[in-house]
Structure formats: structure tokens, C-alpha cells
Amino acid sequence: MFDSTALFFSALAAVASAGISAPAYAATPASAATATPAACPALLRQNFKRLQDDAPQDLCQYAGKVILVVNTASYCGYTPQYEGLERLYAKYASRGFVVLGFPSNDFGKQEPGKSKEIADFCFNTYGVKFPMFAKSSVTGAEANPFHASLIKATGKEPKWNFTKYLIDRNGKVIEHYPSKVTPEDKQVVSKIEEALGS
Template identity: 50%
Template sequence: MTSFASFTANAIDGRPVELSDYADKVVLVVNTASQCGFTPQYEGLQKLHEEYADQGFTVLGFPCDQFGNQEPGSEGEIATFCESSFGVSFPMFAKVEVNGDAAHPLYQWLREEKGGLLGSKIKWNFTKFLVGRDGSVISRYAPTTKPESLGGDIEKALA
């Protein structure tokens, strides 16, 4: 059976990261963009990361430029923007595609595990997937779902 820990992704600095490094953690996977109307959600994501990190939770950000060219920068520019604008300290990864034939294998799997209102495709930036300690997808949230509304689901997954 495939699980979250089966995948590898490149960190924003280019080094490969085994997602098994996050085994036994609750993870919120988010496709992000720096020039999106939802970009201020970085603040709420950072707050969640800070509030629950000591209980075994982390946010993982995956920049994506597939929606309206809202993530045009390089990985270095993205990292600098996230840190200087929102104090992001949670792990960020290299840009990925989330839809189509070139979608990152992690996103192919996430979409298969939890389809959305428009089928399995990712609708827009800041779609969120909550992954449990066992590596299975618990929930999928729309881009309009504010990070601060996820505390209850995160706490349940951490229990």
C-alpha cells in the first residue's frame, strides 16, 4: 500500500528529502504561491506549524506555478519571500506541478486519495491535505479554507 512516506521531493534548496522523514507526524501538505490572493495564508500556516510542532505536526509547502503564473520566481526568491514576508520556518520544497501528466508523484497520489468538488484535480493554490501519522490522507481542504480553521482536525489527528 502506498503511503505518504513512500515519496521523495526536493527541498527548496534542491536536496532530495525522503518524506519518510515525516513518518509518525501529522502533516499538512499545501501547494503555495507568492502572488496569489490566498498568499496571506502563509501567516496562518506558520502559526499552525508553531502551535503544534512540539506535538508532532508540520506544514510542508510546495510552490506551484500552474495557476495564473502566481509563482514565477526561482526557489531562492520563493524562500526569501516566505521567510522575510511571513517568517515561514516550516519546510518548503522546490516548485512542483500538481495537475497534469507532469504532476509530482506525491500530488498524483494525494489527488487519488482525496478528490475534490471538481474531481481529483487541484482547483487552485493553497489546496491543503491533512495526512495522519500512519501516512494516510485524512482530509482535503479547499483554497478558501483558512488555516486557522484546521486546529480541531489537527488536534484530532494528533490525539
């Protein structure tokens, strides 16, 4: 008599011995068996060069995370906010949080350097380990497409360096913070924790 159960487990063992990984969504509980993997939100369907080596990066890799987007500059009165941003990243990364830094020379010409200079400054001065992207414009007609989408979603354009946008796990912009609001301000931290589901 044909034993389908034995055949199934035999095939499963063959797949495992071949080193083939099952897709992440294969472990979905039975109650959600018909669910499909979350698609990348429209907001994150963007590609940018990584700051330190110009390697192309698809922002879809951050789908499902809580994201704090910040336009940065090396020679600004708010530059020490790098420390708070890095502490936030270190504290919440394991729970699905990420900071994305976008250096910009839009305000006061306070980010004049090239990518390597900016990357070295961020790491050597502030120990920045969160993802940083190549310098781009974040405001006006020249705004990079990601910031253009953030501006459209909130109706609020960056007015200076270290403007922040908080995005939830579904790719929805849930908050905008002006430069003067520090990364570790209670209003920022509480919103992050709320979005993380704490």
C-alpha cells in the same frame, strides 16, 4: 558459576561508553516487546529537493507525524495564508505536526520565481520556517508524484493555490480543504487536534 546478568550489564556499559545509541524502538514497553518500528507509509515514500538549497529530502522523515500539505504561490490573493500556516506549525510542531509547502506555478502563473526567490520571499515576508520544497506541478498529468497520490486518495485535485490535504500519523489522507478555507479555520484546527490525539 556463570553470571549472565553481570555479563549483560557489563556489555551494556561497554556499548554506552563507546557512544553507541540504542535504536529508538529498544525502549518499547515490555507489553509491546514484539512490536517493530512503524514502516514509512507508501504515501510518504517520495523524495523532493528542499526549496532553499535543492538538498534531497526523503518524506519518510515525516512518518508518524500529522501533516498538512499545501500548494503555495507568492503572488496570490491567498498568499497571506502563509501567516496562518506558520502559526499552526509553531503551535503544534512539538506535538508531532508539520506543514509541507509545495510552491507551484500551475494557477494563474502566480509562482514565476526560481527557488531562491521563492525561499527569500517566504522567509522575509512571512517568516516561514516549515519545510518547503522546490517548485513543481500539483495538478494534471504533470503533477508531482506526491500530489498525484493525494489526488488519487481523495478524488480531489487542487483547483487553486493553497489547497490543503491533511494526513494522519499512519499516512492516511483524512481531509481535503479548498483554498478558501484558511489554515486556522475551526474545521482545520479541530481535525489537526483530533489527529494529534488531543
